[in-house]
Amino acid sequence: MRLRNIPGAREEMLVNPYVVQEPEQWRGRWREFFGNDRPIHIEIGMGKGQFLTALAAANPGINYLGIEKYSSVLIRALEKQSELDLPNLRFLRLDAENVTDIFATAEVERIYLNFSDPWPKDRHAHRRLTSDRFLARYAQFLAPEGFVAFKTDNRGLFDYTVETATACGWELSELTYDLHHSPYEVGNLHTEYEDRFAALGNPICRVVLRRKA
Numbered sequence: 714m715r716l717r718n719i720p721g722a723r724e725e726m727l728v729n730p731y732v733v734q735e736p737e738q739w740r741g742r743w744r745e746f747f748g749n750d751r752p753i754h755i756e757i758g759m760g761k762g763q764f765l766t767a768l769a770a771a772n773p774g775i776n777y778l779g780i781e782k783y784s785s786v787l788i789r790a791l792e793k794q795s796e797l798d799l800p801n802l803r804f805l806r807l808d809a810e811n812v813t814d815i816f817a818t819a820e821v822e823r824i825y826l827n828f829s830d831p832w833p834k835d836r837h838a839h840r841r842l843t844s845d846r847f848l849a850r851y852a853q854f855l856a857p858e859g860f861v862a863f864k865t866d867n868r869g870l871f872d873y874t875v876e877t878a879t880a881c882g883w884e885l886s887e888l889t890y891d892l893h894h895s896p897y898e899v900g901n902l903h904t905e906y907e908d909r910f911a912a913l914g915n916p917i918c919r920v921v922l923r924r925k926a
């Protein structure tokens with residue numbers, strides 16, 4: 714995705730009350746961080762936060778952490794959150810490469826991956842957020858009954874994800890190649906990219922991944 718640099722965004726990350734500073738210190742203690750015993754759901758590569766903000770507003774009984782690599786993108790989510798001040802929503806400016814430094818075994822109930830960067834070249838496949846490398850990382854901190862929910866309009870990335878997850882021993886469910894015209898559309902909150910690509914007529918694919926018992 715093309716990124717527009719926003720002057721001051723990086724500095725804002727260091728002082729904004731909704732951005733968790735030194736998140737490694739909360740590894741294994743995220744419920745303590747939120748001050749309650751509610752489940753933790755995360756979105757990796759959350760972009761400007763439309764999806765996670767709507768989810769957090771609708772589900773006050775869940776704690777949400779949004780992870781985004783770039784300050785200039787995350788700052789848009791912070792603008793929304795400063796208006797809403799949702800107590801169950803916080804953000805990490807973090808490269809997903811380091812996600813296992815942040816969460817301990819079984820600490821996260823749900824991982825959302827929405828319209829992740831496709832990295833179409835084979836030599837970049839390891840960077841895809843649904844590569845075997847990343848799936849192995851998620852398995853380290855996903856609760857036994859937890860799952861990864863993945864949406865994209867990119868059929869190449871979707872097929873790759875289905876193949877990779879199957880080969881890595883994950884169980885696939887709720888698979889659809891046209892989410893918006895499927896029963897799973899009920900309650901489906903749209904992301905920024907989802908709205909953009911659906912408006913172009915692109916069908917949206919979705920699958921849920923669970924580790925086999």
Ligand SMILES: C[S@@+](CC[C@H](N)C(=O)[O-])C[C@H]1O[C@@H](n2cnc3c(N)ncnc32)[C@H](O)[C@@H]1O
Nearest residue numbers: 758759760781782808809827828830904905906
């Ligand atoms: C195509 S956008 C999708 C944004 C949003 N999820 C949506 O559906 O509208 C992908 C986002 O993932 C972020 N991203 C890409 N690689 C990442 C990584 N390794 N760690 C964290 N965020 C990443 C990008 O900066 C970008 O904001």
